[in-house]
Amino acid sequence: RKEVEQDPGPFNVPEGATVAFNCTYSNSASQSFFWYRQDCRKEPKLLMSVYSSGNEDGRFTAQLNRASQYISLLIRDSKLSDSATYLCVVNRNTGGFKTIFGAGTRLFVKA
Amino acid sequence: NAGVTQTPKFRVLKTGQSMTLLCAQDMNHEYMYWYRQDPGMGLRLIHYSVGEGTTAKGEVPDGYNVSRLKKQNFLLGLESAAPSQTSVYFCATEAPGLAEETQYFGPGTRLLVL
Numbered sequence: 001r002k003e004v005e006q007d008p009g010p011f012n013v014p015e016g017a018t019v020a021f022n023c024t025y026s027n028s029a030s031q032s033f034f035w036y037r038q039d040c041r042k043e044p045k046l047l048m049s050v051y052s053s054g055n056e057d058g059r060f061t062a063q064l065n066r067a068s069q070y071i072s073l074l075i076r077d078s079k080l081s082d083s084a085t086y087l088c089v090v091n092r093n094t095g096g097f098k099t100i101f102g103a104g105t106r107l108f109v110k111a
Numbered sequence: 112n113a114g115v116t117q118t119p120k121f122r123v124l125k126t127g128q129s130m131t132l133l134c135a136q137d138m139n140h141e142y143m144y145w146y147r148q149d150p151g152m153g154l155r156l157i158h159y160s161v162g163e164g165t166t167a168k169g170e171v172p173d174g175y176n177v178s179r180l181k182k183q184n185f186l187l188g189l190e191s192a193a194p195s196q197t198s199v200y201f202c203a204t205e206a207p208g209l210a211e212e213t214q215y216f217g218p219g220t221r222l223l224v225l
Contacts, residue, residue, distance in 0.1 A: 008151065032212055043201055043216035044154070087153070091212060097169050099214065101146075103153035 003027055003100050004090050010106035017078045021105045023071045023088030033064055035073050036087040038104065044087055047073075078109045112137050117202050117217035124192045124224045132187040132220050134202030142205040143185040144169075144214065145177060147198040154201065160185055161207075192224045 006023045013019050025033075033050035048055065050062040050071050061074040071088055088102035118133045134143065141162050146154040156169030158177040166177045174196060176188045189196060199221050203214040 004153075034213075041219075043218055044214075045216070046213045097144075097156050097159055097167070099144075099156075101154040103151055 001026060002103070004088055004102040006086075006088050006102040006105045008103060008105060010108055012108045012110060013078055015078055015080060015109055015111055017109075018074065018076045019078055019107065020075075021073045021086055021088075021107075023073075023102055025069050025071070025088075025090045025100075027090070027092045027100075028069065030069075030090045030092045032091040033062075033071050034089040034091075035060075035062055035071075036089055036101075038085045038087055040084075044101075047086070075107075078107075080109050080111060083107055083109045114138065115202060115204055115215050115217035117200075117220050119220060120218065121221045122223070124189075124222065126193060126224060128192050129188070129190050130192065130222075131189075132200055132202075132222075134185045134187070134217055136183055136185075136202075136204045136215075138204060138206070138215065139182070140204035140206045140215070141182075142207055143179065144203040144205070145175070145185065145187045146201045146203065147171065147196075148201060148219075149198050157187065157200075192222075194224045196222065197224045198222060 035047040036044040037047040038044040050064045054063045059076045063072045085104040087104045090100045115136045144159045145157040160166045160179040163182040178186045202217040205214045
């Protein structure tokens with residue numbers, strides 16, 4: 001089982017739709033959580049951090065459920081420009097390297 | 112500021128050839144990472160460095176070597192390339208201790224091993 005798991009999709013949604021992605025992690029020592037965005041043939045870039053209290057940035061809302069060990073990303077009023085792969089990222093506080101990337105969820109927003 | 116740059120952008124190798132990928136950063140970040148990204152596998156850590164002169168193995172280090180002689184540069188070497196090393200290679204940097212703990216990625220190097 002992978003330490004960070006995501007539904008690979010693809011999610012195909014029309015413009016204006018609301019779409020939600022979930023991510024589960026298996027290491028209870030995980031401390032911090034992020035969503036990165038990766039456009040086709042480009043490098044990943046930080047989209048937003050995920051806090052225990054939840055956080056919102058415009059049309060994007062991230063939630064963390066430590067008890068169930070999952071993270072979610074909600075995108076409201078989808079735009080064509082939201083088409084990308086969304087990577088769930090977990091930092092754990094156990095020895096060695098600490099950052100684990102999920103394989104990503106692909107989103108296609110269509111006109 | 113260039114941020115994180117990678118050289119070359121694309122390379123084709125024959126099995127058994129060697130090459131070095133260069134990652135350079137001008138952000139004065141302590142940590143640097145080399146990842147490979149394959150379809151359906153996500154980013155997997157090859158090697159990393161927490162400071163000049165230090166390196167450590169990541170998740171998939173076999174077949175690769177690294178060096179961090181200068182803080183701003185992190186080199187990834189393939190001594191004898193194999194088709195299984197066909198991938199997209201990303202370098203990333205991080206400044207430890209910052210609240211965001213964000214990694215900043217270079218544009219990637221696409222490697223094809225025939």
